[in-house]
Amino acid sequence: MDDAVRRRVLIVEDDPLSARIAAKILARLGYGVCAVIETGEDAVTGAALHAPDVVLMDINLAGAMDGVAAAKAIIESVGAPVIFLTAAMDRDIMDRVAATGAAGYIQKPVKLLDLKANLEMAITRRQRERPCPTDAVAALYRSLLFAVATACAAPLVVVDPEGRVLFSHPDNSIAGELFSEAFPGRPAFPQAGDTPCEDASGNLLGWVRLSP
Structure with missing residues (x-):
């Protein structure tokens, strides 16, 4: 587990006991916990801030955004693999989970071997899909952008x-x-008050707009 020592996990769980159990198992496996978050809304923001290697996501969370919606937003915006934690899963939830592109799911109570297997598969899959150096740079820029904002x-x-x-x-x-x-209802293209982002050749990479 030498590689796991460098891996950071974001736990999204509104049950303190479940969060503590997951953190203890992660520690035994050599993983570090970068944060424990209780709501889906904070999880999306926290993923951008902490740039975790993996997210452990409970489905039923405090707040308006449940774990499935939060996972979808994290996967699309940050690219971190998400592993769901759940006590029970019906057909509707299974369909929603599958649509997020999640790396897997684990039944509660969390067991060491189940978590280990899911973590290793999630990280291996991400390394295959997105090279680590690129991920690290992208995560750094996201974290810096969040800090500046x-x-x-x-x-x-x-x-x-x-x-x-x-x-x-x-x-x-x-x-x-x-x-x-x-x-x-708002213009979906750069306006006079927006700030363009260009590369060294002057090609437009995007634009920034201050929200009202």
């Missing part, structure tokens, strides 16, 4: 040239959505 205390949205939201502060749950769908 928080320090400025200014709501903003970053949009790519195709009109898709790359980042939004303070609520990043809309990342991955089309700007026109996330903000209906």
